Amino acid sequence: MSLRKHDFRENGDKIDYILTIADNSLILGQRMGELTGHGPTLEVDIACTNIALDLFGQVRSYFQYAAQLAEKSCTEDDLAFLRTEREYKNVLLVEQPNTNFAYVIAKQFLFDHYHFLFLNELQNSNDATLSAIAKKSIKEVSYHKRFSSDWVLRLGDGTSVSKEKIQKAINDLWPFTQELFEPNEPEEKAIDLGYGVDIAKLQEEYKQAVEKVLIEATLEELPVLEFYQRGGKKGIHSEHMGYLLSDMQYMQRTYPGMKW
Amino acid sequence: MQQESVYIDPILEPILRQVPDPEIPVLSILDLGMVREARLKDKAVAVKLTPTYSGCPAMDVIGDDIKKAIEDAGYVCDVELVLSPAWSTDWITPEGRKALEEYGIAAPLDASADKRALLGEEKLVKCPQCQSKNTHLVSQFGSTACKALFKCDDCREPFDYFKCLI
Numbered sequence: 001m002s003l004r005k006h007d008f009r010e011n012g013d014k015i016d017y018i019l020t021i022a023d024n025s026l027i028l029g030q031r032m033g034e035l036t037g038h039g040p041t042l043e044v045d046i047a048c049t050n051i052a053l054d055l056f057g058q059v060r061s062y063f064q065y066a067a068q069l070a071e072k073s074c075t076e077d078d079l080a081f082l083r084t085e086r087e088y089k090n091v092l093l094v095e096q097p098n099t100n101f102a103y104v105i106a107k108q109f110l111f112d113h114y115h116f117l118f119l120n121e122l123q124n125s126n127d128a129t130l131s132a133i134a135k136k137s138i139k140e141v142s143y144h145k146r147f148s149s150d151w152v153l154r155l156g157d158g159t160s161v162s163k164e165k166i167q168k169a170i171n172d173l174w175p176f177t178q179e180l181f182e183p184n185e186p187e188e189k190a191i192d193l194g195y196g197v198d199i200a201k202l203q204e205e206y207k208q209a210v211e212k213v214l215i216e217a218t219l220e221e222l223p224v225l226e227f228y229q230r231g232g233k234k235g236i237h238s239e240h241m242g243y244l245l246s247d248m249q250y251m252q253r254t255y256p257g258m259k260w
Numbered sequence: 261m262q263q264e265s266v267y268i269d270p271i272l273e274p275i276l277r278q279v280p281d282p283e284i285p286v287l288s289i290l291d292l293g294m295v296r297e298a299r300l301k302d303k304a305v306a307v308k309l310t311p312t313y314s315g316c317p318a319m320d321v322i323g324d325d326i327k328k329a330i331e332d333a334g335y336v337c338d339v340e341l342v343l344s345p346a347w348s349t350d351w352i353t354p355e356g357r358k359a360l361e362e363y364g365i366a367a368p369l370d371a372s373a374d375k376r377a378l379l380g381e382e383k384l385v386k387c388p389q390c391q392s393k394n395t396h397l398v399s400q401f402g403s404t405a406c407k408a409l410f411k412c413d414d415c416r417e418p419f420d421y422f423k424c425l426i
Contacts, residue, residue: 043398043399043401043409044399046399046401046402046403046409047399047400047401050401050405051401053313053315053317053405054313054314054315054405055315056315057311057313057314057315057316057405058314058315060314060315061314061343128344129343131344132343132344132346133343135343135344135345135346136311136314136343136344136346136347137314139346139425139426140313140314140405143400143401143423146378146379146400147400147401150400
């Protein structure tokens with residue numbers, strides 16, 4: 001099934017915007033959920049899966065709203081499980097693999113700081129539902145940000161091995177962050193119409209917030225690069241996305257319409 | 261905090277009071293402040309429910325439990341989930357806080373104290389077993405989304421702390 005078959009009528013742009021912002025939480029939640037039963041310690045395992053749970057809860061609010069705007073021509077489950085790879089609009093950052101614990105933390109850290117600033121602005125959306133979701137979610141995300149920043153500090157200011165690993169993870173993932181601040185077409189429309197967040201304006205504050213933690217963690221300052229990775233917001237994903245989706249969509253593809 | 265916007269029909273109050281939180285069964289959903297509205301018109305009941313955390317897996321169960329309790333009392337019930345205003349731990353009633361403590365879960369501190377406690381800057385969270393404040397944070401995330409894990413350094417018991425959400 002492809003969503004192109006659905007007739008979204010006049011709400012199409014807003015639905016595309018909701019998918020753009022919700023897919024980040026969905027795919028990052030899926031990555032965090034991979035740690036279920038695999039966290040380095042029981043407490044960290046529980047923390048990571050709790051974060052995944054929060055993200056999925058937020059995604060459900062977004063997708064339920066999108067399904068409602070689509071006049072019930074699709075369900076929240078269709079949106080989560082039955083789209084093709086190019087129909088997902090998440091940034092490349094969140095789909096990157098959990099190479100090791102440093103990558104889990106660095107990815108979460110780089111997203112959390114963006115997510116917090118983003119939700120802070122989304123609270124002012126002229127769309128009452130999006131504003132309500134933002135007001136609910138930001139409370140949860142402030143805990144995520146605290147958790148991931150705390151671990152960047154511990155790893156950076158820890159042993160020479162932990163420092164080397166988190167530095168490598170930050171260096172490898174930093175090229176994926178530029179995309180967070182480059183609006184795709186639905187985002188541009190959303191900004192014009194007042195229900196979306198002008199993300200480009202968040203970049204400076206983001207850089208300062210991230211750098212503040214890195215300096216405290218005795219890590220290197222952020223580099224200015226000539227080339228950044230981008231594409232996810234337009235549906236052009238990295239090679240990791242297909243594997244992630246085959247895992248995530250397995251049940252609904254194998255047993256269509258299956259319910260708990 | 262926005263508690264005044266709650267309206268619960270006096271006829272429905274005793275019925276809703278019987279509905280427990282499935283994760284913390286000593287606590288009524290009314291004590292948690294999750295029911296924002298319960299209106300009765302003839303035999304039709306409209307309930308507005310707000311989740312504690314977005315991903316709280318207990319929400320569906322709570323919604324079903326409310327529907328069942330009210331329908332068992334002879335009404336027709338419709339439960340609607342509302343997100344705004346977002347739930348706050350300030351809405352937990354004094355009775356609810358007491359029930360939490362007796363159950364072995366430390367009740368939430370106010371926001372600024374909560375932050376200092378979770379950052380480990382100050383020992384503020386009281387052990388529900390021995391009342392000592394000589395406790396430390398084990399993990400910011402506990403057995404459910406709404407709790408953090410602490411350990412008492414006097415009686416050595418681990419315990420859950422209901423995280424502040426304002």
